[in-house]
Amino acid sequence: MNKPWIGGIAALALLVASASAVAGAFSKTYERIPGWDGAPMGALVLVPQGQGSGPFPLIVMPASWSLPNLEYLGRATQLASDGYVVVSYTSRGFWDSAGQIDIAGADTVEDVSAVIDWALAHTPANPNAIGASGISYGAGISLLAAERDPRIKAVAALSGWADLEASLYSNRTVSQQGVGLLVGAGALTGRPGPDLAQISTRVAVGDYDGAVQGFLPQAASRSPASDVAALNARGTAVLLGNAFNDGLFPPNQTIAFFNQLRGPKQLLLSQGDHATAELPGALGLPNEVYTATTRWFDRHLKQLRNGVDSEAPVRLSPRAGQWLEYADWASVQQGNTRLGLSAPSGLLSPTGGLIGSTASGWQSRIATDVPTLADSGVVLVSGLLQGIGVPVTTSIPLVNRTGAAVWVGAPSNTLRRLAGSPSLRVTVVPSQSKVSLFAYLYRMDALGVAQLITHAPYSLRGATPGRAVTLDWPLQAAAAEIPAGQRLVLVIDTQDVRYTDASDGGGTVTFTSPAATPSVLNVPLR
Template sequence: MLLRATAASGIAATGVGMGTRPAAAIELECVRSGEFFTEEGAFTARDVTIESFDGTAIAGTVYEPDAAGPHPAVLTTHGWGMNRAFLRCTAAMYADNGYVVLAYDSRGYGDSGGEVQVNGPKEVSDAQALIDWLADHDAVIADGDDPRIGMDGGSYGGGIQLLTAARDDRVDAIVPRIAWNDLVASGAPNGAIKSGWLTMLVGLGTVSSRLTGDVGESIDSDLQGWYAEAMANNAMPEAVIDYFAERSPTRYLEDLEAPALVISGWTDTLFPPSEAVANYREIDDSGVESRLVMYGGGHNADELDVDDDQHEYVNRAALDWMDRHVRGAETDVVPEVSLWDEQSDTWRTFDAVDESVDRETVSLSALDGATSTVRHSSFRPDETATYELDADEVRIRGAPELSLTIEAHDAPLICFASLHHVEGRSDGEQIDDQVTGFRLEETGTHRLELDLEPLLRELPRGDALELRIEASDPFYLDEHGSATVQNDESTLTLPIAEGSL
């Protein structure tokens, strides 16, 4: 069986569309892209075209086990700007393990018709139409119009699972990978637009949607106008907030009934760890069985360096999850929370995110006096507020909290808080490449309560943890100006799992 299907279901894989092809041909392609199979299993892949609810043609590839059926099914689609060819290794993994898999081009991408609507109501209805098709497919186990089905996919293909399963209770289990919880919060945290990611995604989405160049017939034309407005004002337009809110699972998760295996990456800077933790917690709080797995990749170049151990753990978890909740087998599943520890090169498992965690609060005035200056200017040197805490064999696990009183002298001003691991005389490593942005819309004093990104980090004796607050970041459009942090009214609270400060 294939266990090293890309952890994000197609982030790093490449390929072209396929006609009817035996498992051996797909195996060769997966080996070339760094994937592997065992000798077990046999299946065949063939292309299909399925008419959606509104007559739009949705292109797919069906992977069917050669063994006699019927079989349980898996529905999967790709990441933003991609197509179903990127899913061949993940689809083959499931087919090799006895599942009928329907991998499809999302509306407006690849060979599918229609206009890209950013996983809006039309994309959800497309997924429901494909579930209908699988229910009528002889090779799939079904009770009338209710097939035995799970969903798996990454990024754009992760978001559609949460949205579809919340609307359609025929979905028996989901495995959303590197997906979002709140598209507004992940795209513009605390009002600070991720302009670098926004530019990349709008450009990629427009160009890759059938490569026609005819924006009006490929991707929602409103996105281009909203993008121009957002970049001009360095702020998210109200219409975009409404549009993205409608596409945010957090609005609908109370209706979700499908058990969810939430998978995400520590170094994901588009949909950061907080988005995965929010999905996991909201699903768990509603009484639906859920698990959280955090590995060492995500929307980041680090995805290309994710090792075999992580891939195998993640994909074995996905297969076991489907076997238990879709096939109905008595399988073991991963612990409640599985966290990849990069420093020790191993998995750590817990019964809860905050298991055996104490919270310790430090006043910023104890670290850098009464006030600190933050500045970004074309005419004067930039200034960063820096706070260094000496460590004593401490392990941090969870989301630090920054309670901040800051006076903006210029507005608007965008500031950024980040944590760094300082070893000896080094400048410090920005932990997991994560930063928390916040926009100060007006001059004057602001009181902010900020949740920084969750992390897992051990600080040996002699090392230090450094908090930095600055007014520029490479992935954001900077605003020029300065602000003063009132350190005596500001604190940093850390989730301490082992040791003390």
């Protein structure tokens, strides 16, 4: 990054910080903090002034992928005015920070500890009250750093990942839109290291599967789920926040990580897409997720008895301003409704039922690689719209039954709420060794207009053509209301523009329901 860029970011940071001061006084400076290897990191440092002699709790905030340290400026000013030392810095390899982008590798993670070292030496930070927080890339880095640095007592990780393989290669399927977005943004705003350079080379020729598959051997070392035992051993307090429709790091992998944590923990899942739920809060605007984050640090760094200990560990938001509270994730999933998939029937638009019992002995066939109107939408855009009440919508009667299997439930007698992770068990017989399947769960009105609730991909690679395979297929967690008179609809097809497609044209997939393993949809309905 050249010097004019560095100077511009520094000047803008100080200008915005000056305009954003709120209650308590604080100083703000732009610093070049040495990373673990001496590579300078561009940082905005805010220190309380006139709020006592300290020491003050410290919060280190690594910036998101492709964003500079200005990202958290609004929230940082509020934290500093409330008695926190805050260091918001640009992650290694981006903008005004030196080095190369290593995709949350050892260098990037060690930089967090180096920033802590610098803050303890140059600010009145309390060495016994240190937190780490970030959005997206900064969230994953914060968790990885907390696993390696015992000085970090509390973490707030928002829209981050816990398991990179489960995020980038969900059910052996690549989100080409998500990977393309990350690669393009990295090239525009930073200096790719060897791993990202190899990924970029493959993406440039359209080989998204090869790009991700080539990185998978490195994924575990960059995944907080690989060393959750370190957090548990120290009792690190961890708050996790994600969006139901996160197109980069979907919620189920975060939920699995949350379930493994044994120390103080909270999980907040809200409507929206990647980072859209909390980004307004980072800018300093009123925000429920960041309010919870600040209270989390007040409790675990300032040791304030502010009621956090008695709050429900799991909170789900079906719409803005409404939160459903649960003691744990098992309570969310308790009382699943089991719906059997019955035989699709009808000449022009064969449709099966979602019934209260199981049905076996039937078969229904679709063609592979045939476009249909069932779709998950566009990464970031569709989830953002869903978060403001405009979900992905389609017409079920117009879904092409040549390329999609459809099952429709009975009308709901009353308002019902779906909260949790639906799961599908279905037996398929592919005619090809490779096929991608996409399952969509909708709520449909009397006119056949359906709004997407959740979805998930599943790719078979190396299957034996003609041999039945029973899939246990979790859909991503969701929270939605099913008004009286509306129906649940399950659609499965073999093509979605968000994802790569392992299928070739000219093949078929036969759905069936053996008596020993009947095809069923489990839905957390109340």
